[in-house]
Amino acid sequence: MSIVVVGTMAFDAIKTPFGQTDKIIGGAATYIAYSASYFHKPINLVSIVGGDFDFAEMENLKSRGADTTGVEIKQDGKSFFWSGSYHMDMNSRDTLITDLNVLTEFNPILPESYQNSEFLLLGNIDPNLQLNVINQMSTRPKLIVLDTMNFWMDIMMDTFLEVIAKVDVLTINDSEARQLSGEYSLVKAANKILAMGPKYLIIKKGENGALLFHGNQVFSAPALPLEDVFDPTGAGDTFAGGFIGHLAKTGDISFDNMKRAIIYGSAMASFCVEKFGTERLKNLSEQEIANRVQEFVKLTNFDIAS
Amino acid sequence: MSIVVVGTMAFDAIKTPFGQTDKIIGGAATYIAYSASYFHKPINLVSIVGGDFDFAEMENLKSRGADTTGVEIKQDGKSFFWSGSYHMDMNSRDTLITDLNVLTEFNPILPESYQNSEFLLLGNIDPNLQLNVINQMSTRPKLIVLDTMNFWMDIMMDTFLEVIAKVDVLTINDSEARQLSGEYSLVKAANKILAMGPKYLIIKKGENGALLFHGNQVFSAPALPLEDVFDPTGAGDTFAGGFIGHLAKTGDISFDNMKRAIIYGSAMASFCVEKFGTERLKNLSEQEIANRVQEFVKLTNFDIAS
Numbered sequence: 034m035s036i037v038v039v040g041t042m043a044f045d046a047i048k049t050p051f052g053q054t055d056k057i058i059g060g061a062a063t064y065i066a067y068s069a070s071y072f073h074k075p076i077n078l079v080s081i082v083g084g085d086f087d088f089a090e091m092e093n094l095k096s097r098g099a100d101t102t103g104v105e106i107k108q109d110g111k112s113f114f115w116s117g118s119y120h121m122d123m124n125s126r127d128t129l130i131t132d133l134n135v136l137t138e139f140n141p142i143l144p145e146s147y148q149n150s151e152f153l154l155l156g157n158i159d160p161n162l163q164l165n166v167i168n169q170m171s172t173r174p175k176l177i178v179l180d181t182m183n184f185w186m187d188i189m190m191d192t193f194l195e196v197i198a199k200v201d202v203l204t205i206n207d208s209e210a211r212q213l214s215g216e217y218s219l220v221k222a223a224n225k226i227l228a229m230g231p232k233y234l235i236i237k238k239g240e241n242g243a244l245l246f247h248g249n250q251v252f253s254a255p256a257l258p259l260e261d262v263f264d265p266t267g268a269g270d271t272f273a274g275g276f277i278g279h280l281a282k283t284g285d286i287s288f289d290n291m292k293r294a295i296i297y298g299s300a301m302a303s304f305c306v307e308k309f310g311t312e313r314l315k316n317l318s319e320q321e322i323a324n325r326v327q328e329f330v331k332l333t334n335f336d337i338a339s
Numbered sequence: 340m341s342i343v344v345v346g347t348m349a350f351d352a353i354k355t356p357f358g359q360t361d362k363i364i365g366g367a368a369t370y371i372a373y374s375a376s377y378f379h380k381p382i383n384l385v386s387i388v389g390g391d392f393d394f395a396e397m398e399n400l401k402s403r404g405a406d407t408t409g410v411e412i413k414q415d416g417k418s419f420f421w422s423g424s425y426h427m428d429m430n431s432r433d434t435l436i437t438d439l440n441v442l443t444e445f446n447p448i449l450p451e452s453y454q455n456s457e458f459l460l461l462g463n464i465d466p467n468l469q470l471n472v473i474n475q476m477s478t479r480p481k482l483i484v485l486d487t488m489n490f491w492m493d494i495m496m497d498t499f500l501e502v503i504a505k506v507d508v509l510t511i512n513d514s515e516a517r518q519l520s521g522e523y524s525l526v527k528a529a530n531k532i533l534a535m536g537p538k539y540l541i542i543k544k545g546e547n548g549a550l551l552f553h554g555n556q557v558f559s560a561p562a563l564p565l566e567d568v569f570d571p572t573g574a575g576d577t578f579a580g581g582f583i584g585h586l587a588k589t590g591d592i593s594f595d596n597m598k599r600a601i602i603y604g605s606a607m608a609s610f611c612v613e614k615f616g617t618e619r620l621k622n623l624s625e626q627e628i629a630n631r632v633q634e635f636v637k638l639t640n641f642d643i644a645s
Contacts, residue, residue: 122523217428219546220564240525241547244564253638255559258550260526292641326643332559333639335598337632 036281037147037174038065039079039166040156040270041136042086042104046116047309049123049264057310058090060113061156061180064267066099067314068274068301069154071322073281074098077147079166081139084108093315102144110135123262124239143169151175152281154273155200157182160192167199176286178202179231180273183209198230201286204273206237219244220251233291235276237269245288245295252292255332257303257325264309268302271314275301300325342587343453343480344371345385345472346462346576347442348392348410349419353615354435355570356427363616364396366419367462367486370573372405373620374580374607375460377628379587380404383453385472387445390414399621408450416441429568430545449475457481458587460579461506463488466498473505482592484508485537486579489515504536507592510579512543525550526557539597541582543575551594551601558598561638563609563631570615574608577620581607606631 045059062080069076077100082091084107095101116130141162153174155163163179179200185193186209197203203226207219213229214222223234223246234246240262242255275298280286300322304313351365368386375382383406388397390413401407422436447468459480461469469485485506491499492515503509509532513525519535520528529540529552540552546568548561582604586592609631613619 218564218566218568220566223564238547241544242559242561251564251638252641253548253561253564254641255548255561258524258526258529258557258559260524262524289642293643296641296643330643332557333641335558335560335602335639336595337599337602337636 034073034152034281034284035075035077035147035150036069036073036152036154036277037077037079037143037150037166038062038069038154038156039141039163040065040158041113042078042080042082043113043115045266045310046114046130047264047266048118048129050119050121051261051263052309054309056114058087059115059267059310061158061267061270063090063094063311064270064305064314065154065156065274065277066094067097067311068271068298068305069278069281070094070097070099071301071317071319072275072278072297075100077103077144077150079103079141079143079147081105081107081135083110083112083135086112100146102146103142105139105142107135107138110138117266119265123265141166148172152277153177154277155179156270156273160185160189160196164192164196164199167196176201176277176280178204178273178277180204180269181209183212186212194229200231202233202235203231204235204237204269206239206269210234210236235295237272239265243272243295243299245291247288247291250288252288252295254292254295254299255329256299257328257332259303259306262306265306266310268305271305272298272302274298296326296329300329340379340458340587340590341381341383341453341456342375342379342458342460342583343383343385343449343456343472344368344375344460344462344580345447345469346371346464347419348384348386348388349421351572351616352420352422352436353570353572354424355429356425357567357569358615360615362420364393365421365573365616367464367573367576369396369400369617370576370611370620371460371462371580371583372400373403373617374577374604374611375584375587376400376403376405377607377623377625378581378584378603381406383409383450383456385409385447385449385453387411387413387441389416389418389441392418406452408452409448411445411448413441413444416444423572425571429571447472454478458583459483460583461485462576462579466491466495466502470498470502470505473502482507482583482586484510484579484583486510486575487515489518492518500535506537508539508541509537510541510543510575512545512575516540516542541601543578545571549578549601549605551597553594553597556594558594558601560598560601560605561635562605563634563638565609565612568612571612572616574611577611578604578608580604602632602635606635
């Protein structure tokens, strides 16, 4: 089973209370690909970069199982660049620079070799492009997961609603769920959002974990309490990569397996935030991941006879 | 095994986005006693009220297993009165009125019949009074649990530190843990606070559940996602009551049993917020509580082979 991942590949410059970086590799598709690569290959990337991109990083992704046939390289363009500065609490940040560059020309074309992929993960981009990709799939994937953000609700709610109606799993954060539904209670918010089309809703709550809603079922996963969150950039994308990676690896999209996928995604996100950018995602061992997942088991496990 | 509960008994007038109450019964000891009464009796109360108190409520508490020998009644005084108004998010509130009344004269005297109680729960009151009660116990209880708030850190940090050094379990909320430790990371905060004396630290996170820290062990419990939080008043006290009630019922103060106690406490708190004041805590059935606890099992349960 293959995974198609559509999203940005970019440069980021990040400032946190612990330090700052020059331009390092970032973008949703990059984080997703690194994270998913620990579970399943191939990862069929659809993205766009400029001639200034770090092609050693691209090769590294390929060596980890990414297929970059669908990554358009605009030799005379510059890659998407984002710069941000995190506040002391790491839950809020200021965007310093957003240079869209080649992203303004992004017109994702699904390579023929990506057809029949069973898993499609649409990273946070213009909902028109997300729709466009769904429409290019000649066979509907077994599972479509879509990540997005409040920005698109603000400027193109109609298209936003059109695309989320076509997906299986929607991932947004708690404030976005409240904005989209107009409900403060996350249970009421989830009920309204599930009525908009997605069969599953994942509400990401940062250091407070994540909630998975499906029909009248709910699953709550904690985030791992960490001594330090060094850099939260990409944590949500890394979560999504682990989530879809586990589902693709097992081929099982039951609610019970989605719960496991959320734990794997959360474990991957807990690695991501330990270092700047994608650094911590490049050389994890299977044992490290297994140990981290067991930390989640210990963290949440209690025994009450039913 | 008996439980001694020291805390306020009061009148509250509460306004929420869903409605408002006249003066209804409240106070930490009241919520704790109602909640603990579903698990264990007797509950030896130490408190103070005025001649205006609702003595039918006092009789109701007695019928549920509360011993009120230690409740001083100042016939010519007025009971502590608090009035507050919750914001739409239910996580923040404005205090409208705080009339301490007889609470300014509170000098808790432990009745002889309460000696040798094995569980002591010190509700949120002046740390000097909490210390005073600990010193009156001729035999140190098996477990001392202390609940408190930022107010006491602000005005009497020395006494605050003196009393928390003497307890087994400290319960505070996340912002208080950050204030007390000077650390944003709750893991770092917990490590610093455990070094101040308590063997166990419970960090309450409202709708995001609670964390239990002990040595290098951590347990994360979610709050039950609810359609409506009708009135959060007393939820923390109700949590503490269920927590100590389960521990006293079982006599087991192991970390594993404290995890269960946190789930029972969380279940009781989830009932508390469904109606105004203590209303929902007055007529629960064993089956309702067991069903609610099973909702926590379903909410958190996932299965990954170790």
